[in-house]
Amino acid sequence: MEPAVFLLQILIPALWQGLIVTVELVILTAPFGLLLGVLIALGRQYGGKTLSAACAGYIVFFKGCPLLLLLFMLYFGLPSLGITLPAFTAAVIGFVLCNAAYNSEYIRGAILSIKDGQMTAAMALGMTRAQAIESIILPQAMRRAIPGLSNEFIYLIKYSSLAYMITVVELSGAAKIVATKYFMYNETFLAVGIVYLALVTLTTFAVDRLEKRVSVPGMSGKISG
Amino acid sequence: MEVLAILLEWGPYLLGGIAVTLGLVLSALALGFLLGLPLALGQVYGSRLVSTLVSVYVWFFRGLPILVLLFLFYFGIFPALGLDVPAFVIGAVVLGLRGAAYQSQIFRGGIQSVAEGQMTAALSLGMTKWTAVQAIILPQALRISLPGWSNEYPELLTDSAVCYAIGVMELLTRASQIVSQTYVTMPVYLVCALIFIALNYGGMYMIRRTEEHFAIPGFGNQEVRS
Amino acid sequence: MSSEYILRVEDIHKNFGDREILHGISFDVKRGETIVFIGPSGTGKSTLLRCINQLTEPDRGRVFLDDEEITNCGLRICGYRQRIGMVFQNFNLFDHLTAVENVEIAPVKVRKMKKEDARAKAMEELRRVGMADWADHYPAELSGGQAQRVSIARCLAMDPEVILFDEPTSALDPELTREVLEVMKDLARTGMTMLVVTHEMGFARSMATRVIFMESGQIIEQGPPSEIMNNPQHPRTREFIGRIEH
Numbered sequence: 001m002e003p004a005v006f007l008l009q010i011l012i013p014a015l016w017q018g019l020i021v022t023v024e025l026v027i028l029t030a031p032f033g034l035l036l037g038v039l040i041a042l043g044r045q046y047g048g049k050t051l052s053a054a055c056a057g058y059i060v061f062f063k064g065c066p067l068l069l070l071l072f073m074l075y076f077g078l079p080s081l082g083i084t085l086p087a088f089t090a091a092v093i094g095f096v097l098c099n100a101a102y103n104s105e106y107i108r109g110a111i112l113s114i115k116d117g118q119m120t121a122a123m124a125l126g127m128t129r130a131q132a133i134e135s136i137i138l139p140q141a142m143r144r145a146i147p148g149l150s151n152e153f154i155y156l157i158k159y160s161s162l163a164y165m166i167t168v169v170e171l172s173g174a175a176k177i178v179a180t181k182y183f184m185y186n187e188t189f190l191a192v193g194i195v196y197l198a199l200v201t202l203t204t205f206a207v208d209r210l211e212k213r214v215s216v217p218g219m220s221g222k223i224s225g
Numbered sequence: 226m227e228v229l230a231i232l233l234e235w236g237p238y239l240l241g242g243i244a245v246t247l248g249l250v251l252s253a254l255a256l257g258f259l260l261g262l263p264l265a266l267g268q269v270y271g272s273r274l275v276s277t278l279v280s281v282y283v284w285f286f287r288g289l290p291i292l293v294l295l296f297l298f299y300f301g302i303f304p305a306l307g308l309d310v311p312a313f314v315i316g317a318v319v320l321g322l323r324g325a326a327y328q329s330q331i332f333r334g335g336i337q338s339v340a341e342g343q344m345t346a347a348l349s350l351g352m353t354k355w356t357a358v359q360a361i362i363l364p365q366a367l368r369i370s371l372p373g374w375s376n377e378y379p380e381l382l383t384d385s386a387v388c389y390a391i392g393v394m395e396l397l398t399r400a401s402q403i404v405s406q407t408y409v410t411m412p413v414y415l416v417c418a419l420i421f422i423a424l425n426y427g428g429m430y431m432i433r434r435t436e437e438h439f440a441i442p443g444f445g446n447q448e449v450r451s
Numbered sequence: 452m453s454s455e456y457i458l459r460v461e462d463i464h465k466n467f468g469d470r471e472i473l474h475g476i477s478f479d480v481k482r483g484e485t486i487v488f489i490g491p492s493g494t495g496k497s498t499l500l501r502c503i504n505q506l507t508e509p510d511r512g513r514v515f516l517d518d519e520e521i522t523n524c525g526l527r528i529c530g531y532r533q534r535i536g537m538v539f540q541n542f543n544l545f546d547h548l549t550a551v552e553n554v555e556i557a558p559v560k561v562r563k564m565k566k567e568d569a570r571a572k573a574m575e576e577l578r579r580v581g582m583a584d585w586a587d588h589y590p591a592e593l594s595g596g597q598a599q600r601v602s603i604a605r606c607l608a609m610d611p612e613v614i615l616f617d618e619p620t621s622a623l624d625p626e627l628t629r630e631v632l633e634v635m636k637d638l639a640r641t642g643m644t645m646l647v648v649t650h651e652m653g654f655a656r657s658m659a660t661r662v663i664f665m666e667s668g669q670i671i672e673q674g675p676p677s678e679i680m681n682n683p684q685h686p687r688t689r690e691f692i693g694r695i696e697h
Contacts, residue, residue: 060422060426061418061422063379063425064379064383064418064421064422064425064426065383065418065421065422066382066383066384066385066386066387066397066421067383067386068386068387068389068397069386069397069400069414069417069418069421070418072397072400072401072414073411073414073415073418076404076410076414077410077411077414078411079410080410080411081411115541115543117539117541117542117543118543118545118546120506120539120543121537121539121543121544121545121602122545123506123529123532124504124506124532124535124536124537124539125532125533125556125557125561125605125606125609126529126530126531126532126533126557126561126609127529127557127560127561128526128529131560131561135556135560136545136547136556139547140545140546140547143547158288158289158290158291159290160290161290161291161292161293162290162292162387164292165292165389165390172290172292172293172296175293175296176296179296179300179301180300185296185297185300185301185304185305186297186301186302186305189293189296189297189300189301190297190301192293193285193288193289193293193297196288196289196290196293197284197285197288197289200288201284201288216546216547216589216591217589217591217592218546218589218590218591218592
């Protein structure tokens with residue numbers, strides 16, 4: 001088959017469909033992964049003994065367990081416990097749980113890098129701990145965590161490919177199917193590689209812009225205290 | 226209990242996967258180091274061309290998902306080169322090439338954070354650039370890089386599981402086989418997860434001990450005073 | 452109904468580990484007094500201030516704000532802290548907020564003031580310390596003296612009954628110290644009750660209504676500046692005054 005025909009009539013439409021699924025996976029995961037990450041970081045840092053330990057345990061498990069294994073557990077394992085999730089849902093849940101664990105570490109690192117004096121001053125003004133965390137600590141911590149969090153977001157884009165292993169036909173899955181059907185391995189995988197590279201590069205660019213927009217003079221975003 | 230019996234029966238098989246997994250990880254770490262350090266040196270001290278080539282390499286191998294890289298090499302590149310090698314080798318090569326991309330950036334950061342004054346002093350003593358790099362810059366750069374480099378280990382460990390996709394008989398693949406043969410799912414997966422977690426923290430512990438062993442008083446992760 | 456003493460400190464003890472930092476500090480403060488604590492570094496003066504607004508909890512002893520006990524009062528301490536201001540050696544301005552936002556955030560969050568009212572109040576206090584023109588600048592853009600003045604405005608926006616100053620000028624270059632001391636002098640003249648830990652003997656001499664000399668976690672001697680600075684009675688006070696006068 002002519003490369004041009006292959007490209008236009010088969011590959012691009014297939015990859016386009018896959019790209020849509022990938023974007024759906026990422027867009028759904030990101031906000032929840034961020035929110036859960038914040039909660040876990042706060043629980044770990046400011047919670048009592050039990051909560052802090054539970055959050056630490058969460059992080060140990062979901063960082064140490066490979067994402068693919070987690071996906072298998074959610075999709076192949078849960079049915080034996082009576083819970084059957086659609087593949088897409090299982091994928092999103094798995095991504096959120098994993099993403100949150102890594103996010104929480106970046107956020108906690110950022111919280112720790114904030115000078116003690118900030119909390120002290122807030123409390124001296126009569127704020128409760130919760131108020132201080134909400135209006136003084138978190139706004140600064142989240143800014144400082146942007147490099148790390150955006151790093152994780154880019155990882156998310158790439159690791160969304162694992163959803164194919166539990167039958168979600170996202171970008172990589174679409175490529176594999178086409179490649180196997182038409183025996184055009186190198187071409188197809190290089191093509192999908194280019195799509196991922198484009199996604200990643202665009203995201204990096206967008207994140208840089210975001211970082212500049214929310215930056216405050218004197219808060220360089222570097223976690224160096 | 227039925228589950229327990231099955232776990233005990235298949236335990237050895239699953240544990241055998243540890244050797245394969247660690248084999249993947251250690252090969253990738255080694256390949257990553259052997260390739261990553263020269264890449265870093267090329268980026269910092271090489272010509273514009275060399276530096277650009279390295280940047281492209283890094284961009285490519287960091288930008289592609291590990292799954293796509295495995296597919297590409299397993300179905301595409303290796304067959305196209307006429308190489309018929311076990312999946313394990315392909316997995317180790319891919320993880321290693323990718324690891325080199327990440328590690329080169331860690332080493333680059335380490336090299337660049339060694340204060341310029343160190344190189345100046347070395348040159349003023351009559352050393353060639355190459356000697357200076359070897360004897361003065363690298364020993365410091367490598368120490369500085371150690372914490373960042375040690376993060377490679379957990380990453381490679383969790384990434385090794387993706388080699389399931391090309392049939393390498395590591396931990397996850399074996400766990401899946403046990404599941405499909407015995408229909409016991411969650412217990413097997415959980416045991417597999419615990420093994421990964423144990424390997425993760427055991428490995429990090431060893432690395433931390435190594436870090437402490439090589440530590441120099443007053444030489445932290447902060448800026449090096451020149 | 453107000454009591455005679457705005458602040459009463461009774462027998463404060465504080466240990467850190469096995470070191471006793473404060474050995475039973477007691478004193479009273481009348482409204483409008485400016486009390487300056489002097490003494491060698493590391494003798495617990497800063498710890499004492501923190502024990503007053505309970506940022507550090509004393510191991511023993513009690514503190515009364517206008518006859519209400521504020522030690523061991525649980526969450527109610529937040530309410531009391533609104534009435535006690537504190538100025539820190541390192542300013543501790545909120546880095547992610549502009550000067551005016553720094554000053555208005557506590558009235559908004561803690562006093563539940565309306566944003567417009569808080570903003571107006573904040574600008575008023577910034578004007579008072581001479582920083583109104585810098586309202587929209589971030590802490591990183593301010594000099595040390597400017598930052599410290601903003602932090603004083605931040606205290607004032609809460610209308611405190613007493614302000615604690617913990618070595619307010621120690622982190623400042625000599626040229627910048629003056630502008631902060633001027634603000635503090637103005638405050639004292641308006642009748643604000645102030646407790647100041649400082650090494651600025653000039654300020655103590657000119658503005659203090661009472662000087663308290665502390666050493667090794669104890670009050671050695673106290674009295675009007677003319678007595679303590681010029682004619683100390685206790686030998687250790689004499690030794691300290693003698694040293695610093697060189």
